[in-house]
Amino acid sequence: MKTNRMKNLLCLGGMGVAIVMLSLEFVGCGTKEMPTTDVIRFNQVGFYPMEAKTAVIYGDSVGNRPFLVRNTDNGEVVYKGISSAPRGSDFSPVKTSVLSFDVLNRAGTYRIEVTDVGQSHPFVVGENILQDLSKSTLKAFYLQRASMPIEEQYAGEYARPLGHPDDHVLIHPSAVSPGRPVNAVISSPKGWYDAGDYNKYIVNSGFTVGMLLALYEDYPEAVRNLKVNIPESSNQTPDLLDEAFWNIDWMLTMQDPADGGVYHKLTTPNFEGFVKPTDCKQPRYVVEKSVTAALDFAASLAQAARIYDDYAADYPGLSEKLLSAAKRAYQWAQKHPEAYYMQNQMNEKYDPDVATGTYGDRRASDEFFWAAVELYITTHDETYLKAIEQYFPAAYTLPTWGGIGGLGYLTLIRYQDSEDAKIKPWAERAAQHLQAYAEKTIDGADATAYAASYGRSARDFFWGCNSERAAGQGITFLYAWRQSTDKKYLTAALNNMDYLLGRNATGYCYITGAGFKSPMYPHHRLAGSDDIVNPLPGFLVGGPNPGRQDGAEYPSDIPDEAYADVEGSYASNEIAINWQGSFVCFVTALAAALS
Ligand code: 9MR
Secondary structure (H helix, E strand, O other): HHHHHHHHHHHHHHHOOOOOOOOOOOOOOOOOOOOOOOOOOOOOOOEOOOOEEEEEOOOOOOOEEEEEEEOOOOEEEEEEEEEEEEEEEOEEEEEEEEEEEOOOOOOEEEEEEOOEEEEOOOEEEEOOOOOHHHHHHHHHHHHHOOOOEEEEHHHHOOOOOOOOOOOOOOOOOHEOOOOOOOOOOOOOOOOOEEEEOOOHHHHHHHHHHHHHHHHHHOOOHHHHHHOOOOOOOOOOOOOHHHHHHHHHHHHHHOOOOOOOEEEEEEOOOOOOOOHHHOOOOOOOOOOOOOOOHHHHHHHHHHHHHHHHHOOOOOOOOOHHHHHHHHHHHHHHHHHHOOOOOOOHHHHHHOOOOOOOOOOOOOOOHHHHHHHHHHHHHOOOOHHHHHHHHOOOOOOOOOOOOOOOOOHHHHHHOOOOOOHHEEEHHHHHHHHHHHHHHHHHHHOOOHHHOOOOOOOOOOHHHOOOOHHHHHHHHHHHHHHHHHHHHOOOHHHHHHHHHHHOOOOOOOOOOOOOOOOOOOOOOEEEEHHHHHEEEEEOOOOEEOOOOOOOOOOOOOOOHHHHHHHOOHHHHOOOOOEEHHOOOOOOHHHHHHHHOOO
16 A cells, blocks of 8 residues: 555656645555645635535646545545546646535535545535635734734734834925925824835725725625724724725825825835834835826725715714815816826936835826716716716726726626616626626636636736736626626636635645645735744735746746745735735625625
8 A cells, every 4th residue: 555655656746746745644554544635726715515616636637537525524435526637728738637526515524535646635615614714804904004003902913013103204305295395294194004015005005995895885794794803893883994994094194285186105215124114214205196096096085985974973074074085186187187106207306216116007097987986976976977988998807906997897887776877878888898708707717727717828827916817807707696696607706716725726825824825925024024933814915927027936937836935026925905905805705695
């Protein structure tokens, strides 16, 4: 027996298969237990009893392998099957073979055993299996807050003292306006750190707030049930809205009272090192105003205005304040439609130079569209309706920080049955375009290497793809499912989730602290400086990126394997609020759909 097992391992190794972990669990020679291998890949968080269950053997150029599923508690064999013929893609030499065991509908813990391959890590089948992930990924935003002490009663070992009070922020020469000369001091506290860095950027904040609020508007019940133990949890407002407010309140400080324009970002001249927030010493500036910042600010705050109105007991006067700020920012953008943020040009004119993230974007029609949609839905003022008509995007695209038209689409779709007949034609058009996108994207996905819509093309892998493509598609499929009630879209969403949580070419579950193999060294200054071995939990990392713009050492340049779990890999292993926002939206919506 032992010799055979050894032979199997050698044979797999000889096939060039990356066996990342082969814990030789020979539980005594002569027993039936097989070695545990991580080439059997699946959703490491778990499966729903009544939903599809799929695993993949990575690196299997043979396929058609007999496998069985065994209950780990009592050893009972609960399912036997044959894996698929080998599959592949046009961008990777690696073959896979797919295992399906949908009928396994009893809650419990199981392992898969594949002849000549080994046994899988254990996995769980259980009701509401994504619920905890929905909570931990929302909770991650609390851990990411600036300007307040993160307390032990909410954060456990991740507690930390107040960092970045941001009550002494300087006006950069590029941001001067009446009443705010160079180096004037303003207060701009709160907000979330953008990502692995400690800066705060309006474009990305607007996207993130918009995404979280979209989730609330689509699944209010599910959101109300998300209790994540944050300082505001005892009030009457859902935790997600309290959390979003921490950032919204910061955003309000980024509007120049003189003219309603919005500073592009609050930043240090250079990225800080991997030091604790309390050890950061560089000055913090607000820099020039931009059209994209103004519009993302206008859109997200107009959306917030109609939502927080229902929570005026906890947030008195907020709704009015948000709407008036949003309108002013929109007017500013109308007057400055080409005020794109161009850091190089700014650096040529002003000192100090600024070298941090740009969120640069030379096209604002999608931002105009999103802002017009949110302002119209909140106010029913026809000026905004005209702008919707003017800027309506020709096709649905996944919502991202730089291509934000998708958020406008989602809001229109959400309000398609409202009493306002004027919005209907636009909402219907948005719904059709989204449906067409979903249909095209899921077509043929069953036969792909990882049995998911996501991950079948080399173009699916880029900076932030785990969120901007995989989660974005998932969110979109859930809209398509709600519109059509066709279950194939729900299954497609679950397949993308399975991909993100382990059924993929690297075998990583891409959320810190989840599953048995997750990122340990994210590009995250909070995690890298806190003297705790495990990274802050609940964060989605960017994902495989053959562009490898960080110059870090990657284990592979195959597009779906170009992922490096090293701190220096900001192009594949960073965390960011926008990516997190989409993931929270995806997992919470999916959990609600499956409950
Ligand atoms: O998410 C952004 C990605 O789309 C860009 O390709 C990349 C390079 O410009 O920047 C990413 O955003 C980063 C931001 O500029 C600064 N904070 C970290 C963000 C995530 O890497």
